[in-house]
Amino acid sequence: MFNPQSKLLLFALLAESFIIYASVLVKIVELTPIILGFYRVALAIPFFLIFAQKDIFKTPLKDALLMILAGIFFGLDLVFFNTALHHTSVAHVNLISSLVCFTLVPIGAIFFKEKITLSFIMGSLVALVGIFLLLGGRESNSPSSLFGDFLAFLSMCCYSIFLALVYRIRKTYNTMILMFFACIGSSILLLPMGGFLEGWQIPENPKEWFYVLLVVLFGQILGQGFFGYIMGKLDTKTSSLILLFSPITAVILGFICLREIISFLECLGICIILAGIFIAKK
Known part of the structure; x- marks a missing residue:
């Protein structure tokens, strides 16, 4: 019924929805943002270990250290991403995260001599016009704030550095081994940072553990892991178009799960930003 490429496209959209659903859960879980980020990556390590164990000891030390360093920046991404979700809407955070191409291209030009x-x-x-509308179009009852949007921007910058660091080695190593070492790097950062800034916390009841495990499953395993694996099998144009659905999905899930409502100007800003991303990736 579906050809292989159509199935991959369907699975990629599903995986992207999982990542956004995890961001919705972050606003529901009572754990503090950094500690929740630690649980997300640390509890995913055993899963990635199962699939990466054959290649772990074959990985050169310099490549493993590079992936761990990239994981530290992924951990910083989670610090700002999770904190931003407590200060702005799910739609704003995911939209600003989708602007990653606008930082990756200059990085590629500077360090990899790309045009x-x-x-x-x-x-x-075009996207800049949309950003001004998005930031200036919020109404008094809007769940978004400039501080939250700024944290989301910092998250996007850290994620860009993560992607830039693994740019070359992604062609050599599969997603499972990359995420295994990256999760170790993130855990090394998030555990002491969360303990120092927020104090160590453990979910207090089965319900809280259930939500935490959902964040691990949808955010890291089915989200980042599965999504990264599928995106590696799709062409660049298709991958770029899939990323454009992220803010739309975020608006829908934010409204359904959290009753977050965005204004007309914010909606217009989102559409203009998406048009800018589409043009930039042509």
């Missing part, structure tokens, strides 16, 4: 195209410049200008 910046005219379409990227035009798309950036």
Whole structure:
């Protein structure tokens, strides 16, 4: 009924929805943002270990350390991402995260000698207009805030550095081994940071543990792990188009699960930003 490429596309959209659902759960779980981020990566390590165990000791030390370093920046991404979700809407956080291409391209130009195209410049200008509308279009009862949006921006910057660090080695190593070492790096950062800034916390009851495990499952395993595996099998154009659905899914899930409502100007801003991303990735 579906050809292989259509199935991959369907699974990619599903995996992306899992990641956004995990961001909704972050606003529900009573654990503090950094500690929850630690649980998310640390509890996912055994899963990735099962699939990566044959290649772990074959990985050169310098590559393993590079993936661990990348994981530290992924951990910082989670610090800002989870904290932002407590100060702004799910839609805003996921939309700002989707702007990652606008930082990756300059990084690629500086460090990997890649060319910046005219379409990227035009798309950036269009997206900038949308960002002004998004930030200025919030109403008094909006769940979003400039502080939360700023944290989401910092999250996006850290995620860009994570992607830039693994840019070369992603072609050599599969997603499972990359996520295994990255989760170790994230855990090394998040455990002491969370303990120092927030104090060590353990879920108090089965319900809290259930929500934490859902964040691990949907955010890290089925989200980042499964999504990364599928995206590696899709062409660049299809991958770029899939990422455009992220803010739309976030708006829908934010409304259904949290009753978050965005204004007309915010909605218009989102549409203009998505148009800018589409132009920039052509």
